[in-house]
Amino acid sequence: MSDKSDHDLLQLAKDAALAAGEAIMRLYDIGDFESYQKDDESPVTSADYKANEIITDLLLKHTPDIPILSEETKHASLEERKTWKRYWLIDPIDGTQEFIARSGDFAVNIALIEDNKPKIGVIFWPPGQSLYYALAGHGAFKESPEASGPISVRKLDDPHNSVVILAISRRQPRERVISKLCAKRVYQTLPLGSCSLKSCFIAEGKADVFMRLGVTGEWDTGASQCIVSEAGGTIYAADFEPLSYNQRNTLENPDFIVLGDQNVPWRDIIQY
Template sequence: MADEPHDELLELAKRVAREAGEAVLAIYDKGDFDAYEKDDNSPVTSADYLANDIITQRLQEATPDIPILSEENQHAELAERKTWDRYWLIDPIDGTQEFIARSGDFAVNIALIENNVPVIGVIFWPPGQSIYYASAGAGAFKECPDGVRPIHVRKLSDPKSSVVMIAISRRQSRDKVLSKLCAKRVYQTLPLGSCSLKACFIAEGKADVFMRIGVTGEWDTGASQCIVSEAGGNIMAATFEPLTYNETHSLENPDFIVMGDQRVPWQDIIQYNPSEGDRL
C-alpha cells in the first residue's frame, strides 16, 4: 500500500468526497439536521458527523495503512503523528456556518499529506456539482456535469497595476478588508462562503487573492494548497512564510493568504498587522 501511486489515491479521494457530499446535499435539501456548538464555539452539525463517518470508513477500508486526521475525530498526539510518512487530512464540511445559513457555499475537503506536504487535494462542492482536484506535479482540474478541464490562476495583464479581485466572506465588511490592502491599487470584491471555495475560485481564475485572519485548522488548507499550487498560485502564512503540516502540537493554522498570479507583488499589497487581532 505504501507504494500505491497518486493517481489511484486521487481517484479514491474523488469517489469518497462525492459520496460524502451527496449525502450532505440530501440533508441540506431536506433541511433536516441538528446543529451543535463545539468547545471552541464553532458550529458543527449532524451532517458534518455523517460526512466524517462516510469518509473515514471508506478510506480505512481502501487504505488501512494510511492514518486519517479529521477535524471531527479525536486527534493523535504529535509523538504519534510524527511517525506518519503520509496521512489523509479531512474536513468533512468546510463552511458549516454556510451550510446552516443555507448559502450553498460549503464543500467536502480531502487531502493526502506526504512528508508534511499536501500531494493530493480534492474539494467537492455539492450544490455546484463540481469537484476541484490536483496531485503534485500533475496540474489542477475542475470536474462538473459538462466535463473536465484544467484550471489555472488568472494572469493579470499588468501585475503591478491591474484591478485585483478579492474573495471575501459573505459576512465580511468590504471596507474592513480593503483597509488591509495597499490603497494605491484598485480592487473588486467577490463574496463567497467557505475558505476552500474561495481558494478554488482563485485556482480557476475567478478571483485573485483571499486573506484569512482568524482561527482555522490544517484541514482547512491542505486540499486547497495542493490545488492552488498546481494551478499556479500559492498559499502562505500572512507573514509570507510557508504553511506547515503535522509539525507542531497544535493543528491550528496561522493567519494565511491565498494568492493567484505569482508575478503580482503581494507583499507590497497585503498590509498585515498581527497585533490587530481582527478576524476576516
C-alpha cells in the same frame, strides 16, 4: 504501506468526496439535520458527522495503513503524528455556517499529506456539482456539468495596475481585510462562503487573492494548497512564511493568504 499508486489514491479521495457530498445534499435539501456547538463555540451539524463517517469508512477500507486526521474526530498527539510519513487530512464540511445558513457555499475537503506537504487535494462543492482536484506535479483540474479540464490562475494584463479581484468572506468584516491591502490598488470584491471555495475560485481564475484573518485548521488549507499550487498560485501564512502541516502541537493555522498570478507584486500589496 499501501501499494496503491498516487493516481489510485487521488481517485479514492475523489470517490470519497463525491459520496460524502451526495449524502450532505440529501440532508441539506430536506433540512434534516441537527446543529450543535463545539467546545470552541464553532458550529457542527449531524451532516458533518455523517460526511465524516462516509469518508473515513471508505479511506479505512481501501488504505487501512494510512492514518486519518479529521476536524470531526479526536486528534492524535504530535508525538504520534510525528511518526506519520503520510496521512489523510479531512474537513467533512468546510463552511458549516454556510450550510446552516443555506447559502450553498460549503465544500468537502480531502488532502493527502506526505512528508509534511500536501500531495493530493480534492474539494467537492455539492450545490454546484463541481469537483476540484490536484496531484502534486500533475496540474489542477475541475469537473462540473458546465465544463471539465485543467484550471489555472488568472493572469493579469498588467500585474502592477490591473484591477485585483478579492475573494472575501460573507461573514468576516470586510473592512478589516481591506485595511491590510495597499490603498493605491483598485479592488473588486467577490463575496463567498467557505475558505476552500475561495481558494478554488482563485485556482480557476475567478478571483486573484483571498486573505483569511481568524482561526482555521490545517484541514481548511491542505487540499486547497495542493490545488492552488498546481494551478499556478500559492498559499502563505499572512507574513509570507510557508504554512506547516503536522509539525506543531496546535493544528490551528496562522492568518493566511491565497495568491493567484505570481507576477503580481503581492508583497507590496499585502500590508500585513
